[in-house]
Amino acid sequence: MKERNGTVLVIGGTGYIGSHMVKLLTESGRKLFVLDDLSTGHRSLLNSCKHIVGKLGDRELLKHIFNENEIIAVMHFAAYSLVGESVSSPLKYYINNITETIALLEEMINHGPMKFIFSSTAAVYGEPKQTPIVENHPCRPTNPYGSTKLCIEKLLRQCDQAYGLKFICLRYSMQPEQIRLQR
Numbered sequence: 001m002k003e004r005n006g007t008v009l010v011i012g013g014t015g016y017i018g019s020h021m022v023k024l025l026t027e028s029g030r031k032l033f034v035l036d037d038l039s040t041g042h043r044s045l046l047n048s049c050k051h052i053v054g055k056l057g058d059r060e061l062l063k064h065i066f067n068e069n070e071i072i073a074v075m076h077f078a079a080y081s082l083v084g085e086s087v088s089s090p091l092k093y094y095i096n097n098i099t100e101t102i103a104l105l106e107e108m109i110n111h112g113p114m115k116f117i118f119s120s121t122a123a124v125y126g127e128p129k130q131t132p133i134v135e136n137h138p139c140r141p142t143n144p145y146g147s148t149k150l151c152i153e154k155l156l157r158q159c160d161q162a163y164g165l166k167f168i169c170l171r172y173s174m175q176p177e178q179i180r181l182q183r
């Protein structure tokens with residue numbers, strides 16, 4: 001039986017950024033569920049929350065999570081994110097960051113409605129023409145990592161049009177002083 005509990009699914013919740021999100025959600029009293037394959041995450045961070053170890057593109061696992069929990073939002077922090085490695089192993093990046101995310105989106109849409117928060121990156125902009133980079137700066141990624149993120153951003157817009165999937169994309173970077181939100 002599905003728990004009617006307004007749970008947030010945090011994918012990649014044992015990684016660098018996802019684990020901070022898990023901490024914030026826990027402190028604010030929000031029910032959450034973590035899905036992580038521990039490829040770059042930390043098992044010890046799973047102790048304090050409801051979780052499953054597995055891949056985000058595993059449809060049987062996703063069906064189980066969505067059938068057993070009333071997931072109201074999915075926060076997606078699970079990706080490979082090393083620029084250099086993405087150049088030497090682009091297929092690894094396209095499979096993990098795109099193929100797996102497509103499976104997730106399809107299962108979300110089948111089990112929805114749910115909101116989607118996507119951890120994108122400032123790498124979607126490529127070489128900035130000016131800094132600080134404004135939000136509507138042209139997107140021309142210069143490496144496979146940035147391309148995989150931009151591809152999912154485009155797909156999300158199309159999923160909103162076609163299926164009403166509501167989402168936001170967070171394009172953060174290691175140089176926050178270079179980013180300025182368009183008012």
Ligand SMILES: NC(=O)c1ccc[n+]([C@@H]2O[C@H](COP(=O)([O-])OP(=O)(O)OC[C@H]3O[C@@H](n4cnc5c(N)ncnc54)[C@H](O)[C@@H]3O)[C@@H](O)[C@H]2O)c1
Pocket residue numbers: 011012013014015016017018035036037038039040041042054055056057076077078079080081096100119120121122171172173174
């Ligand atoms: N750290 C940064 O400076 C930065 C900047 C911009 C964008 N981002 C983006 O933010 C997100 C989180 O980055 P991070 O630095 O915390 O990375 P991280 O490697 O620390 O965390 C990623 C987490 O996702 C998990 N994971 C990866 N692929 C998975 C899969 N297929 N199924 C299930 N779990 C999987 C890993 O085990 C890990 O716990 C990524 O999408 C990254 O592209 C990070």
